[in-house]
Structure formats: C-alpha cells, structure tokens
Amino acid sequence: MELLRERAGLPAGDRNLILFETAIAEIGSNVLIYTGKHGTTGPPVEYSLRMEAGVATAFFADHGPPIHNQATRAMPAPTSEDGRGLAIARKALDELAYKREGEVNTWRLVKRL
C-alpha cells in the first residue's frame, strides 16, 4: 500500500487510500475466512493490484462457497458485533463487483485516488 501511495504521489494519511486499504482488508479477510472454512484443493486465492490513470483496482479470486446472499448486505445496527465487513467495503469504494464464475468467486474493488 505504501508503494501504491508513492506511485500515486499521495501524502501519508490520504483518505481515499485509507478507504481503499480498509476495503481490501475486509474483502481479503472475508475471502481467507470462507476459503479456510470451506476451501477445496487448487489455488487458494489469487490477488492482484493495479494502478492506472489515478484509479486503483484490486482483484481477488477464490474457490470458496458462493456468497450471493451476503454481497449486498446492509450496514447492521450499531449494536451488532458482526456483519459489517462487506458493507464497509461497499461504502469505502467507488465500485465493488462480485461474480460467481463456475466454482470461483471473483471480486473487483475500484477506488479513484
């Protein structure tokens, strides 16, 4: 993330970069938890990060179970102790795309920096 900040010429503590990093942590953690619980053989997780024309894009692909029923979950009540991860990522990003392609979940996270 530090390399991305330097390449983008952004100051330390840039809000958009903080939001992007926060979203990556949420989706990454979600992917690892679900593939850890239900994972199959084969490549566990693919991850890539791209910076182009001021737009940062992260991509995840995993072989965990489909999560269609959770991808659009709203931010839970303030007293709830869980269920915020995907809602945080969606609010933090300009675009969060999820697709199930065969046995693979793919995630695309986009943030204009």
Added chain:
Amino acid sequence: MSLDVQSRQTDAGVTVLAPSGRLDVAGAPMLKDAVSDAVKNGQPRLVIDLEGVSFVDSTGLGSVIAALKMVRSSQGDLRLAAPNQQVRVVLELTTLDRVFPYFATVEEALTGF
C-alpha cells in the same frame, strides 16, 4: 500478527487499556479478553487508548462494541481515546462515531469520567 494489550488503573479507579498493533480478526480476541478481565475486576469504567492501534477492521470494531456491551451490563461506561486517522475514518463510515464519541487524548477521556 497478534495484538498486545497493556492495562493500568488510574487513581480515580478508571481502567485504561492500551492495545498495540492491528485490531483485526487476529487481534480482536485479545481486546475482548482484556475487557472481560477488567470488568471481572469490578472496574467498569474503561478507556481504550487507541494510540497504538495502526489499523482496525470490522472484526476489531465488533470487539469494541462487545466491550461497550460488557461494560454497560455492569453499569459502567467506556470511552475511546486517540484513534488514528484510519480508525476515525472507519468509525465515521459505519456511523459508530455516534455510538463512541472519541477523545483526542487519554487525558481528555479521563477528564470527568
């Protein structure tokens, strides 16, 4: 990477917990344990000093909400102090800044508590 949590008590009987590291899926249980110990010791007024927390995710937030519930169930209260910019951004994004009014420093959090 785990979370280290230091604990101290002020002369006024307030417990100050100072976690250090990432308050995420790996670190959240350490904070929960420290809060549980503090509540068992009959000190339900807690300040969580976030100065040493470099990053918080949704699971880390969940542990802070759990802490608030534990403390309030013992007729106590909890205050957050010295969150860095990433923590403030996440509190704002989730609107939990309305549940947890935070203080710039531990000293400010202790004033009148």
